[in-house]
Amino acid sequence: MVVGVGGLPVGSERPVPDAGRARRAPGTRRRDVLRGLFGAGAVAAIAPAVAASRPPRAGGGDGPGASGFDLTYRGRHLVGAPVARSAAAGDEQWRVTVDGRPLHLMRRADGSWLSMVDHYRSYDTPLDAARAAVDELGPGEHLRDPGPGTAHEHTDMGGRHGLHP
Amino acid sequence: MVYTRKDVSRLTASEKRRFVNALLALKRRGEYDEFVRMHIDHYVSDGEGGLRAAHMAPSFLPWHRRFLLDLERALRRVDSSVTVPYWDWTRQRSATSVPWTKDLLGGNGRRSDHRVTTGPFAHATGNWPIKENVTDGVFLTRDLGRASNPIELPTAAELEGALRDPVYDTSPWDSTSTRGFRNKLEGWGSGRGSAAWRNHNRVHRWVGGNMVGGASVNDPVFWLHHAFVDLQWTRWQQRHRDARYLPAQPPRFGDPQRDRVVARHEDLPPWGVTPAQLEDVSGIYRYA
Numbered sequence: 131m132v133v134g135v136g137g138l139p140v141g142s143e144r145p146v147p148d149a150g151r152a153r154r155a156p157g158t159r160r161r162d163v164l165r166g167l168f169g170a171g172a173v174a175a176i177a178p179a180v181a182a183s184r185p186p187r188a189g190g191g192d193g194p195g196a197s198g199f200d201l202t203y204r205g206r207h208l209v210g211a212p213v214a215r216s217a218a219a220g221d222e223q224w225r226v227t228v229d230g231r232p233l234h235l236m237r238r239a240d241g242s243w244l245s246m247v248d249h250y251r252s253y254d255t256p257l258d259a260a261r262a263a264v265d266e267l268g269p270g271e272h273l274r275d276p277g278p279g280t281a282h283e284h285t286d287m288g289g290r291h292g293l294h295p
Numbered sequence: 296m297v298y299t300r301k302d303v304s305r306l307t308a309s310e311k312r313r314f315v316n317a318l319l320a321l322k323r324r325g326e327y328d329e330f331v332r333m334h335i336d337h338y339v340s341d342g343e344g345g346l347r348a349a350h351m352a353p354s355f356l357p358w359h360r361r362f363l364l365d366l367e368r369a370l371r372r373v374d375s376s377v378t379v380p381y382w383d384w385t386r387q388r389s390a391t392s393v394p395w396t397k398d399l400l401g402g403n404g405r406r407s408d409h410r411v412t413t414g415p416f417a418h419a420t421g422n423w424p425i426k427e428n429v430t431d432g433v434f435l436t437r438d439l440g441r442a443s444n445p446i447e448l449p450t451a452a453e454l455e456g457a458l459r460d461p462v463y464d465t466s467p468w469d470s471t472s473t474r475g476f477r478n479k480l481e482g483w484g485s486g487r488g489s490a491a492w493r494n495h496n497r498v499h500r501w502v503g504g505n506m507v508g509g510a511s512v513n514d515p516v517f518w519l520h521h522a523f524v525d526l527q528w529t530r531w532q533q534r535h536r537d538a539r540y541l542p543a544q545p546p547r548f549g550d551p552q553r554d555r556v557v558a559r560h561e562d563l564p565p566w567g568v569t570p571a572q573l574e575d576v577s578g579i580y581r582y583a
Contacts, residue, residue, distance in 0.1 A: 234429075237342025239351070239469045240485065246429040246509040249338065250482075250499040251492045252470075265443075266507055268408035271432045 199257050206264045210256050224256040231273035233263055247273070298371075299583045300526075303380035303519055304393045311399050314380065315415045317373040318515055319422050326369055331427040331512040333565075334362070338509050341469035346555055348564050351470040353463070353541060354557040355481050356528045357573040359521050361566055364579070366518060378580065381522035384498055385451040390439035400516055402437075409436035409504045416515060428510045435514060438503030448501050449494045454480075457494055458531050463541045468556045475541075476531050480524065495524050526582045532574070540570045 198211035210226040224243075226233045234246045235256055242252035247263040267273075306314070321327040337349040337358070349358040363379055370377045382394050394400045401414020411434070416423040418434035425433050440446065457479035464475040470483035484491025492500055498520050499506045505513040506520075532538070545558040557563050559571045 236338075236340035238483075239341040239467065239471045241342065244340065246335075246338075248507055249509045249511070250496040250507060254487070267430065268410075268432065268436065271408070271430050274429060274431050 199260075203261050204264055206267070208257070208260050208264070210260060226256055226260050228260060228264060228267075228273055233260055233273055235259055297578060298378050298580050300378045300522055300580055301380050301583050303382050303399070304387055305583075306380055306399075308398065310376075310380075313374050313377050314370070315399065317370040317377045319415065320373045321366075321369055322423060328427045330362070330366055331510055334512045335427065335429070335509045337564075341471075341555075344555075346557070346564065347469070348557055350481070351483065352556050353468050353477055354563055354570055355477055356525070357540070357557075357563055357568075357570040360525050360528070360573050360576065361563065361568060363518060363521055363525060364576075367580075379518050379522045381526055381582065382516065382519035383523055384448045384501075384520070385454055388448050394516060394519055395439065400514075400519075401435075403439040404435075404437040404504055406442070409438045411435040411437055411504075425505070425510075425513050428505075428513065429508050432505075436504030437506070437514065440501060441503055444489075446489050446497065446501055449482075449497045453493055454527065458527065458534060461535045461538060463531075463538055465541070466546075466552070468542065468546075468552050480527055495520075529576075529582060540574055 198209075200207075200209045202208070207229050208226070210224050213223050213225050222237065224235055226235055235243050236245070237243060238252045240252075242254055243256050243259040244252040245259050245263045247266045248259070251262075253259040253262055263273075301310070318327065334349070339345050339347045339350070341347055341351040348354050349362075352358075367377075367379050370379070380394075387393055389395075390403050395402045397414045399414065401411050401416050404411050411417050412419065416435050418424070423435055425435060457476055460474065460476045460479055462475050464477040465472050470478065470481075471485065472478040473485065480494050482493035482496030484493055489500075499511060502514065502516055502520075505511060506517065511517050540559045542556065542558045543560075545554075545561060546552040546556065557570060560569050562569060563573075
């Protein structure tokens, strides 16, 4: 029995899951691109090539406003540097890598940071968020590498994560 | 027919088996991983630009309600007797009680790498390879209670604190909203340290492993957890009869939240249904 709620076709017997339908919806080419990228670790605006070519100051501080960090934490190599900071605090972005693999960081409205690996709380600084992500990694587990040919796409994404243009 | 979502602690052996088998069937067909991907793709944080539909937003509840309905519909195509059970984490608080049993979701991850080694979703069964992930991990992981830095599940009193709020949500409609049922239930705190992560968020962290990250849907407990969260919305509506989803109208021009949240009669991506259409599901399912 089909029971609609206010026109909502829930309970219908359509043989297509909406998750799948969304993938094939028109106008979602960018989403398909993102899908590939996020399959590779959700790494908006964090290109390892860029991180490698613009090394932050070694031994940089780890407090807010620091120029960057390059250190080892629990055997993992953490590198982070702010990029393309604009006047709006909300636009501050960091490129962070763990063992050379990009860690996608997101900003919370209160100015704190969270990562794709640790998504249900946030941290004062990018370094705190990166350390927390490392805490979640098991022995031998790595962030998913974006793979060849995707770095350019990352930088085009402008630090955003999601479907919305 | 209106179907019933049950307390997972009250499922019969047959109901557990059928629920598990339907999940495994979706996994085999690749459908399950589409749900994992969809959740990852829709995580937009509130300190960045763009429309937030799934988290840190008023539509946290309707988004996940519809997400569960989609999963449930897929499960019911496999086996029409199946519904998504809910895990009442205010009552089932042990790492060895339901749903962490061998006949349901399996138990805690092992100490060395948090790999789940028991139950139907253990890697060794070959039935639950992790494919959509934010790391290269290929097996389901859990760290129930967070052994290295223990936390407790939210209490009934903490949940009551959310249910008591008579307003659905308040400006700025994000993770910093200090009043309103939605954020108190979603659980974004304003302080520092573990006490700041409440209710929904705290449960993700208590389960640990895959449940902590953007690919949390990889752990089937995601659905049991969110069914219980969804039940809270229903309970809140019953308690505050005149209260509705907010915001009723989109934020005005000039409001920083303009185009960043879904108002009551706006389309919820990716489905194109509105929060208003998802407020009453009594014609579809009920909770027992």
